[in-house]
Amino acid sequence: MRIGPHAIEPKVILAPMAGVTDKPFRQLCKHLGAGLAMSEMTTADPRFWHTAKSLRRMDHAGEPDPVGVQIAGTDPATLAAAARHNVAHGAQIVDINMGCPAKKVCNAWAGSALMRDEALVARILEAVVAAVAVPVTLKIRTGWDATHRNAPTIARIAQESGIAALAVHGRSREQHYTGVAEYDTIAAIKAEVRIPVIANGDIDSPHKAALVLRHTGADAVMVGRAAQGRPWIFREIAHYLASGELLPPPTLAQVRDILLAHLHDLHAFYGEEAGVRIARKHLGWYAKDRPENAAFRAVVNRADSAQAQLRLTRDYFDALVAGVPPALPAAA
Template identity: 40%
Template sequence: MKIKDLEFNHIAFLAPMAGIADLAFRELCVQYGAAYTVSEMVSSKGLTMGDKKSAQLLTLGNDRPAGAQIFGDDPEIMAKAAVKCLDFNPDIIDINMGCPAPKIAMNGGGASLMKRPELAYEITKAVVQAVNIPVTVKIRKGWDEESVNAVEMAELAEKAGASAVAVHGRTRQQMYSGSVDFDIIAQVKKAVGIPVIANGDIKDEQSAAIMLEKTNADAIMIGRGALGNPWVFSKINAYLDECRVLPEPSITQKMAVMLKHIQKIIEYKGEYTAMREARHHAAYYTKSMRGGAKLRAEIGKLERFEQLQELSYKILKEYE
């Protein structure tokens, strides 16, 4: 699998997720075999105006190869933002044309560009011309079922010079509900000559294999399926490369990884911020464990790392 001259060891990528796929999580997923990661999305306007938070979101580390993702609806500003991204030495510039969040899509960015193919083309073209590294585009099936245009969008992205396109097989109106449309991703794959990355509902080896079989995509992108489950990449890699099924990690291993993950967030962001973010991550790491309601109540009150350690010890004792 290659995007322009950039070669990947495997084909399971980590999807960009705002508020989730920060540097700590990206590095953890790479340790478990994610072949590629993308930063949390950054506002092109904020970045060009020197916003400090935007710069923090673009900080890369041991999460290579990695892309910097930007969003916006002005070709000139997007091009300037892409140039600023180069200060962080990304391997790829990724343009978000698929985010369904109202605060993004209702303000001209993200999935709203699915309704404006011509503008999407101009944005991609401007960014491609502004930088000397590969540019990729992330899209959806369409805005709604009455305006399914992923094929048109992908063809325009290729025409504008994009080196790859990632397709989430749902419309913006679906958000993350309903079923993923394998057929639309397959149609995109047939229509363009650049690599196509399939996204949506990939959570394990079986769903990864089904996605590849039904779409013929060049790679797959895992988002929510990696939450509390970073080892999903090593499991998918073993299955696709060697037809081998790795065992599910033990409760002890899960708790150890959870603590390691939160420690890394603390290192990057400080305990106050990290422990509030830890509530979300811990809920995923402990999903389906005994005493769910009580666990969730305790997780919702986490303020110090010691509390998380105590909670993990309680869980381990429950499973002795």
């Protein structure tokens, strides 16, 4: 699969997720097998481009190619300017968000709310494609609700507008993340358009990735929530798609080392105070399948220094590796 000049290999992609797919997580997922890792959503509003949050989201120094950045907004000219701005800061692929179901985004007529205005969709896509020399991609849902599944129409508009690839989440905006994703709409889109189509929604295992690719004919799969606490899912899917064989799950020692490296990167990227705070959700995701998860989170969430957070996490996993119950002492 290619997006413009970029070969996406393996054909498994990290979905853009606000508050999750920051630079440390993108780099981790790429290291663990993702063929492409999209940035968390960045605003098209130039008033916020120079805030600490936006500057951090636009930091791509040292990030493996290709660098994909997602932008969100409602005005064609503003989105075109945002695309140019992000390309100037290292973006090699610009993705337009028309898939986010969050109320605060949709209330501003951004994200998946844009799918209700097909003429505006066309104006946005044409403006952004014309604004930059890098490939522009689009992420959508199946439609606004169950009775308005207009994703095939949007897909045709995208192709006519010069969009280089299309990612489709198999839910309507109304569903948010409830229920189950459906893939028939994605299959219908793939049958109609020539551009690459990426299937997204409930892809949480190598078997599911292979099933979705067979059912839809899509060119790649996109993994979102299933990568939280389990970033090695990318190499598991890639290996299964290439060989038909399942990789063994990572050992507890491997999970410990992956997590400790991730914590170090978060502390370095955000600074100690913010890094420790942001790391807590990742720690919870990594430990969520362990029976002592609640006790672990209660202790680690009290750690207020990078040193304490690293020590408590290392001690917890060292105990699991040794086959003894984690002591989970009071945080220092």
